[in-house]
Amino acid sequence: MAARTLHALLSFLLLFLSSPAIAQQPYVDNRQLDCLNHNYDNITNGFTCNGPSSCRSYLTFWSQPPYNTATSISTLLNASATEIQSLNNLTTVSSTIPTRQLIIIPINCSCSNAGFYQHNATYTLSGVREETYFSVANDTYQALSTCQAMMSQNRYGERNLVAGLDLLVPLRCACPTEKQTAAGFRYLLTYLVAMGDSVSVIAEMFRSSSEAVTEANELKTSNIFYFTPILVPLRTEPTRIVISPSPPPPPPPPVSPPPQTPPESSSSHKWVFVGVGIGVGLLLIILAIFFFCFYKRRSKSEQINKLSDSSTKHSLPTTTTEWSNDVSNSTDTFGVKSAIESLTVYRFHELQSATSNFSDDNRIKGSVYRATINGDDAAVKVIKGDVSSSEINLLKKLNHSNIIRLSGFCIRQGTSYLVYEYSENGSVSDWIHTTEKKKTLSWKQRVEIARDIAEALDYLHNYITPPHIHKNLESNNVLLDSNFRAKISNFGVARILDEGDLDFQLTRHVEGTQGYLAPEYVENGVITPKLDVFAFGVVVLELLSGKEAVTKQKKEDNKEEEVEMLCKVINNVVEGENVREKLKAFMDPSLGNEYPLELAYTMAQLAKSCVATDLNSRPSVAQVLTTLLMIVSSSIDWEPSDDLLHSGSLAN
Numbered sequence: 001m002a003a004r005t006l007h008a009l010l011s012f013l014l015l016f017l018s019s020p021a022i023a024q025q026p027y028v029d030n031r032q033l034d035c036l037n038h039n040y041d042n043i044t045n046g047f048t049c050n051g052p053s054s055c056r057s058y059l060t061f062w063s064q065p066p067y068n069t070a071t072s073i074s075t076l077l078n079a080s081a082t083e084i085q086s087l088n089n090l091t092t093v094s095s096t097i098p099t100r101q102l103i104i105i106p107i108n109c110s111c112s113n114a115g116f117y118q119h120n121a122t123y124t125l126s127g128v129r130e131e132t133y134f135s136v137a138n139d140t141y142q143a144l145s146t147c148q149a150m151m152s153q154n155r156y157g158e159r160n161l162v163a164g165l166d167l168l169v170p171l172r173c174a175c176p177t178e179k180q181t182a183a184g185f186r187y188l189l190t191y192l193v194a195m196g197d198s199v200s201v202i203a204e205m206f207r208s209s210s211e212a213v214t215e216a217n218e219l220k221t222s223n224i225f226y227f228t229p230i231l232v233p234l235r236t237e238p239t240r241i242v243i244s245p246s247p248p249p250p251p252p253p254p255v256s257p258p259p260q261t262p263p264e265s266s267s268s269h270k271w272v273f274v275g276v277g278i279g280v281g282l283l284l285i286i287l288a289i290f291f292f293c294f295y296k297r298r299s300k301s302e303q304i305n306k307l308s309d310s311s312t313k314h315s316l317p318t319t320t321t322e323w324s325n326d327v328s329n330s331t332d333t334f335g336v337k338s339a340i341e342s343l344t345v346y347r348f349h350e351l352q353s354a355t356s357n358f359s360d361d362n363r364i365k366g367s368v369y370r371a372t373i374n375g376d377d378a379a380v381k382v383i384k385g386d387v388s389s390s391e392i393n394l395l396k397k398l399n400h401s402n403i404i405r406l407s408g409f410c411i412r413q414g415t416s417y418l419v420y421e422y423s424e425n426g427s428v429s430d431w432i433h434t435t436e437k438k439k440t441l442s443w444k445q446r447v448e449i450a451r452d453i454a455e456a457l458d459y460l461h462n463y464i465t466p467p468h469i470h471k472n473l474e475s476n477n478v479l480l481d482s483n484f485r486a487k488i489s490n491f492g493v494a495r496i497l498d499e500g501d502l503d504f505q506l507t508r509h510v511e512g513t514q515g516y517l518a519p520e521y522v523e524n525g526v527i528t529p530k531l532d533v534f535a536f537g538v539v540v541l542e543l544l545s546g547k548e549a550v551t552k553q554k555k556e557d558n559k560e561e562e563v564e565m566l567c568k569v570i571n572n573v574v575e576g577e578n579v580r581e582k583l584k585a586f587m588d589p590s591l592g593n594e595y596p597l598e599l600a601y602t603m604a605q606l607a608k609s610c611v612a613t614d615l616n617s618r619p620s621v622a623q624v625l626t627t628l629l630m631i632v633s634s635s636i637d638w639e640p641s642d643d644l645l646h647s648g649s650l651a652n
């Protein structure tokens, strides 16, 4: 009922906010994330030259070390330091600007030979960290450029990016069209959408209007994504604009020279995007509904907690005072407080000694450390910034042998430490994407892993209230215990499934990994359980082939890179002629001939149906599970002498 009201309200808001598209400049709409997709070059490469061939224009930049003086920003963006200084009321060109302050940069914008408006800057690859076209465009240049535009204007393939190389960085800018000029707009400012922004907030910030911003970007809905550039038409020079005193906090620092704690899955390329734009009122309603649902379900989850309480109790002491002090710094304390009841709250020094002071020797991977607590092994995940209270809240009530168990946590000075059960055998990707000969999984282990994952997803989708979507399933997030039973982990972005209300699902925070994301989600932000089915299909393809979800290869003829997605490759394998031969070639070489080809074919067909482009032709997790149980039992028949203890060395 609440959802229906919400739906009505949302439809009304969408109707109200959208205005007919009038050819100005199309919004990138998150296509800048899809570096290898050239279908939208006309949009990702820059704004089309549809006005004067050059003009004065403005960029915005969030001050960020090492780019936190007028001089350093001017070098980065090829602008004038003194102009930046005077426009932003800075004391000198070298005075330090507080981090995350919004700086306005005047530049000259002109048409390139290819017919796009741009301002050229040059960036020298530093070699301090690994850089890609995407990281330069998104992180260093704060999405003022796109990977597509950089790739089309630089000759070097992504693999040839080495320290010292100079790259041309075409910065997105535009000149007012005749229509805008007639309406009194003299400049277009390129603004980087930050967390919490909406069209109206941005318009207000620069004393423009929501209608002008909507029209200038040809926005068809009120959804805008953060880390995307958006044009703001201005009637006057921004010198006379007073930027709203409390701009929304931008994302955490993208570039800080000392290496930070590496992200949890360093190899995977995280796609983060958020739809913003529904008014504050709507957000409040969503929050209210969320709280309402939570309380309704709370008594239920507490019962589950009591059941698992005995296993989560540790003899370690806890201090509530220290805890509440720490929590008061967190912006999202609601979920955390309610989590206290069933989880152990550790003191920081306890975790320090359990992990030998977070030493490198104890590091498992990324920011996950091995700990010894009361003689038991545990894994401690360190999360910088705000604790993902939703992950804590969700995990504490899940009780399934194929889902990693959270036993406790600690929050200190804005950093969260989550304590999980330990998985002796690491992640599935450690086993299938390795060149180590000894590390290989047998056929039976692979099908059992697939079944375990399906069991866990079935539980999430169909057996808990409210149902949840994991949303970030990948072989990195599937862990293996000492018996090679799979457990899914990383519930940081999992979310409640609100049935039958797609619009509502479009506007919430989402996250995932390239190669595992279903097309309807990437393109339209649609969130359904079929998202997990898609990702599951990709993991099964990895289990079959031993290949990564995404592999990049250089083309022979030109210097461009070719990307190969497992979810695309499979269609060729199981269709057309010579399916047997093609399937044999597709299978993981480390399996040798130790697998039943017929069952492998059934499994490949299953995976193929899971990664279907049309979400309606994907099976449900329950259907997937049925097929897998059949495959598992037939695999046992195929290899009657199979012994779990020896199966790991079958391929040697």
Ligand SMILES: *[C@@H]1O[C@H](CO)[C@@H](O)[C@H](O)[C@H]1NC(C)=O
Binding pocket: 026, 039, 040, 041, 042, 043
């Ligand atoms: C850009 O190209 C796509 C695909 O070729 C097309 O559908 C779209 O209309 C074009 N957009 C503009 C603004 O030209």
Ligand SMILES: *[C@@H]1O[C@H](CO)[C@@H](O)[C@H](O)[C@H]1NC(C)=O
Binding pocket: 078, 079, 080, 107, 108
């Ligand atoms: C921009 O162009 C004007 C003349 O059109 C010129 O005086 C100014 O130096 C240019 N600015 C930069 C940063 O190149």
Ligand SMILES: *[C@@H]1O[C@H](CO)[C@@H](O)[C@H](O)[C@H]1NC(C)=O
Binding pocket: 089, 091
């Ligand atoms: C500019 O800075 C000076 C001192 O540095 C301050 O007195 C003045 O109020 C500032 N002006 C604006 C518009 O912020």
Ligand SMILES: *[C@@H]1O[C@H](CO)[C@@H](O)[C@H](O)[C@H]1NC(C)=O
Binding pocket: 110, 111, 112, 113, 114, 119, 120, 153, 168
């Ligand atoms: C910027 O670089 C492009 C080449 O990618 C070129 O066409 C354009 O003329 C350059 N603009 C200026 C102002 O130099």
Ligand SMILES: *[C@@H]1O[C@H](CO)[C@@H](O)[C@H](O)[C@H]1NC(C)=O
Binding pocket: 078, 108, 119, 120, 121, 122
């Ligand atoms: C800096 O911008 C000017 C146009 O304002 C352009 O002519 C020049 O080539 C750019 N310099 C670099 C290093 O890209």
Ligand SMILES: *[C@@H]1O[C@H](CO)[C@@H](O)[C@H](O)[C@H]1NC(C)=O
Binding pocket: 033, 138, 139, 227, 251, 252, 253, 254, 255, 270, 271, 272
């Ligand atoms: C883009 O940059 C922002 C800010 O540095 C970062 O938080 C975000 O994760 C980046 N996006 C992707 C897809 O890596």
